Amino acid sequence: MRHVIALDVGGTGMKAALIDGGGVLLHQGRRATGRERGPDAVIRSIVEYAVELRAYGAEHFGEPAAALGVAVPGIVDETDGIAAYSANLGWRDVPLRDLLAERLGVPVALGHDVRTGGLAEGRIGAGRGADRFLFVPLGTGIAGAIGIDGRVEAGAHGFAGEIGHIVVRPGGAPCPCGQIGCLERYASAAAVSEAWAAASGDPEADAADCAKAVMSGDPNAVRVWQEAVDALADGLVTALTLLDPRTLIIGGGLAEAGDTLFAPLRDAVRRRVTFQKLPTIVPAALGDTAGCLGAGLLARDLLEPTDVLEPTDPSEVTA
Structure with missing residues (x-):
């Protein structure tokens, strides 16, 4: 059975899948990244896991995978297939695409984790059918993926979509990027957690606790919460003024708050637009599977470019 390998590498764990030509998930797996052992060990783990997945496919589905798609965090040179830098994983200038292609003997696509997740949300998730979309996950930081006609824009230097580093509060909190007042210092899940821990006097409180307290009044x-929503709306309006997306997809940990986030956010964005066309603002649909599904799409595109990978009912997935 012709299939591809999809691998989403995170700071603590790797998510993997084997996906057939019709988009059916044949196999899923997870494994620790092992970053505590250092960057070289992480690279070995990625390569070894990919080799194991290839062997699994050959044993269970009659032939090895035809291609591999890999999503990684940090700065990624997708054209040359180089994982340029990751603070979480500690690597620099790793020719990951060539390393994997040499070991597996198949075409390999390397993508940025957020852009790869955005690709999946755009094609088969919340942005399906939209010719232009912006995917913004609100997690430890804030990034973005700019979708245009079924593709995600990387930019000339691989930094396209870094909405978290739009300055929304000049003179505000310093950001590790070197700027002052960046969006992610005010509206990321980490920023809300920090603000609520200080306001509540509970150092263990996080953004989810803040959302619950909002619902209780x-x-x-x-x-x-409103300070975070206002900062987010300021950043999003700047982005939509530049990009004019038809759909704005919000994901990550804060999006799990549902209407507690989306109701005030839609209002805040609506109040700020003047001449701009208000986009549809929707929650992400694929959760933490987006990066892995997107990696599968990258692999599929190596074989035959397509804009369609049908989602599968989780009950159809085999272990």
């Missing part, structure tokens, strides 16, 4: 929580 806690005025301090409402204040913290």
